[in-house]
Amino acid sequence: MVDFALTEEQMAVQKMVREFVAKEITPNAKQWDIEEKFPLNVWHKLGDLGVIGTAIPEDYEGSGMDYICHAIVAEELGYGCSSMRGSYSVNISLVAKTILKWGTAEQKQKYVPPIALGRSFGCYGLTEPDSGSNAAGMKSTAEKDGDYYVLSGNKMWITHADVSDVSIVFAKTDKNAGARGITAFLVDKETSGFTPQPIHEKIGLRAQDTGELIMDGARVHKDQMLGPEGKGFAVAMSALDNARYTVAAGCVGTAQAALDIAKNYARERIQFDKPIGGHQLVQQLIANMVMEIEMGRMLVWRAGWLKNQGAPNTRETCMAKYFCSEMVNRACFNAMQVLGGYSFSGEYPLERMYRDSRINTLYEGTSQIQQLIIGNAELGISAFV
Ligand SMILES: Cc1cc2nc3c(=O)[nH]c(=O)nc-3n(C[C@H](O)[C@H](O)[C@H](O)COP(=O)(O)OP(=O)(O)OC[C@H]3O[C@@H](n4cnc5c(N)ncnc54)[C@H](O)[C@@H]3O)c2cc1C
Structure with a gap:
C-alpha cells in the first residue's frame, strides 16, 4: 500500500513547529543574519517544546518520533531560517544520532540528552x-x-x-x-x-x-x-546518511517559503493592467516551483520511509539531497525573477534565502559527489577508485 497522508502525530508536529517558526523565527531571521548572531534563546524554546530531539529516543530526553517527523521539523525550520535548520541538522543528524549509533552506553548518556534538550551543541x-x-x-x-x-x-x-x-x-x-x-x-x-x-x-x-x-x-x-x-x-559516512536527509528536507522548506513569497507578489503586483500572476510566463515560473517542491518532498519522505524501517537508504537519501539542494537554488532564483527588482533588496527575505541556499549543493558532499554515489549504486562501479 502507498499512503501519502501524514499521521495524526506527524500533522501535530508540523502544526506546532509551523506556528513556532511563524511567531519566533521568520520575523527575526533577517536581524540574526545582519548581526551574524545565533538566537540561543529561541533554540532553548525549541528544546523546551521537544522539537530538537524529535527523532531522539525518549530514554535520551528526545520525543521518540519517526524520520518523517524529523524531516517535517527540518522543513519547517528551513522555511524560516536556514541557519537554524543547519544547527538542527548538525546537532541531531550529524552528532547525536551518530553517538547513538556508535557510542558506548556512557557516551550516549553523557552527550545525547543535553543536545536533544537544546542545552548543548556538538x-x-x-x-x-x-x-x-x-x-x-x-x-x-x-x-x-x-x-x-x-x-x-x-x-x-x-x-x-x-x-x-x-x-x-x-x-x-x-x-x-x-x-x-x-x-x-x-x-x-x-x-x-x-x-x-x-x-x-x-x-x-x-x-x-x-x-x-x-x-x-x-x-x-x-x-x-x-x-x-x-x-x-564508516562512522563518518553513517552520519552523512542522516545529515543529507535533513539538508534535503530543509531545502524543501526554503523553496516553499520562496514560492509563497512569489505567489503573494504575483497576485498583487500589477503590470500591463493586470496582476503579473496572470501573465503566462510568470505562471510558468510558479508552476515549475510547485512541481519541483512536490518532487523534492516526495524524495525526502521516501528516504524517510526507508529509514523508519531500518532499510538501506544511501541511494535514496543522496537522490533527495542532490535534487533538493539544486532545486532550492532554482526556486530562489525563480522567485526572485517573479519579484523583479524588489527581490534584490533586503525588503524581502528572498535575497537571504538565495544566499543561504547556495551552500546546499556544496556541503555534506557536493552535487558531483552525490551523483557519483548514485551512479555507483546503479552501476556497481565506483568512480572514486
Ligand atoms: C558553511 C559550510 C559549513 C560546513 N560544515 C561542515 C561541517 O560541519 N563538517 C565538515 O566536516 N565539513 C563541513 N563543511 C565542508 C564541506 O562539507 C566541504 O566544503 C565539501 O565536502 C566540499 O569539499 P571542498 O570544499 O574541499 O571541495 P573539493 O573537494 O575540493 O571540491 C571542489 C570541486 O571539485 C569537485 N570534485 C572533487 N572530487 C571530485 C570527483 N571525484 N569527481 C567529480 N568532481 C569532484 C567537487 O564536486 C567540487 O565541485 C562545510 C562547508 C561550508 C562552506
Whole structure:
C-alpha cells in the first residue's frame, strides 16, 4: 500500500513547529543574519517544546518520533531560517544520532540528552584544508600514547566549531591504511591543544557559527573513541546518511517559503493592467516551483520511509539531497525573477534565502559527489577508485 497522508502525530508536529517558526523565527531571521548572531534563546524554546530531539529516543530526553517527523521539523525550520535548520541538522543528524549509533552506553548518556534538550551543541569535524570530497585523504593524526591518543591537524569549515561542547573528530590512527586507518573521537570543549577559530564573511548562513578546529597535541583518553579503531570512515559516512536527509528536507522548506513569497507578489503586483500572476510566463515560473517542491518532498519522505524501517537508504537519501539542494537554488532564483527588482533588496527575505541556499549543493558532499554515489549504486562501479 502507498499512503501519502501524514499521521495524526506527524500533522501535530508540523502544526506546532509551523506556528513556532511563524511567531519566533521568520520575523527575526533577517536581524540574526545582519548581526551574524545565533538566537540561543529561541533554540532553548525549541528544546523546551521537544522539537530538537524529535527523532531522539525518549530514554535520551528526545520525543521518540519517526524520520518523517524529523524531516517535517527540518522543513519547517528551513522555511524560516536556514541557519537554524543547519544547527538542527548538525546537532541531531550529524552528532547525536551518530553517538547513538556508535557510542558506548556512557557516551550516549553523557552527550545525547543535553543536545536533544537544546542545552548543548556538538560539531562534526571531517573536512580539512586539503581534503573535502576526498575525506579519506585527511592528514590529521591520532598517535597512541598509553591510554591516550594525541591529535594533531586542522579541521576546516566546521559548523559550530566555536560553540560546541563536544566535537566528533576524525583522524588517522594508521597513516598507511587509507580509509581503514581513520578513527573517530569525541573531544570535549575544554581539551587542551584543541582550539576553535571562527570564520566570518560567509555569503550565507551568517547566523550560524562556522570555524576551523586546530588540534595541536590534543590528548584524548581512549574511552573517548567513537566506534572501533579504524572504523572512523564508516562512522563518518553513517552520519552523512542522516545529515543529507535533513539538508534535503530543509531545502524543501526554503523553496516553499520562496514560492509563497512569489505567489503573494504575483497576485498583487500589477503590470500591463493586470496582476503579473496572470501573465503566462510568470505562471510558468510558479508552476515549475510547485512541481519541483512536490518532487523534492516526495524524495525526502521516501528516504524517510526507508529509514523508519531500518532499510538501506544511501541511494535514496543522496537522490533527495542532490535534487533538493539544486532545486532550492532554482526556486530562489525563480522567485526572485517573479519579484523583479524588489527581490534584490533586503525588503524581502528572498535575497537571504538565495544566499543561504547556495551552500546546499556544496556541503555534506557536493552535487558531483552525490551523483557519483548514485551512479555507483546503479552501476556497481565506483568512480572514486
Ligand atoms: C558553511 C559550510 C559549513 C560546513 N560544515 C561542515 C561541517 O560541519 N563538517 C565538515 O566536516 N565539513 C563541513 N563543511 C565542508 C564541506 O562539507 C566541504 O566544503 C565539501 O565536502 C566540499 O569539499 P571542498 O570544499 O574541499 O571541495 P573539493 O573537494 O575540493 O571540491 C571542489 C570541486 O571539485 C569537485 N570534485 C572533487 N572530487 C571530485 C570527483 N571525484 N569527481 C567529480 N568532481 C569532484 C567537487 O564536486 C567540487 O565541485 C562545510 C562547508 C561550508 C562552506
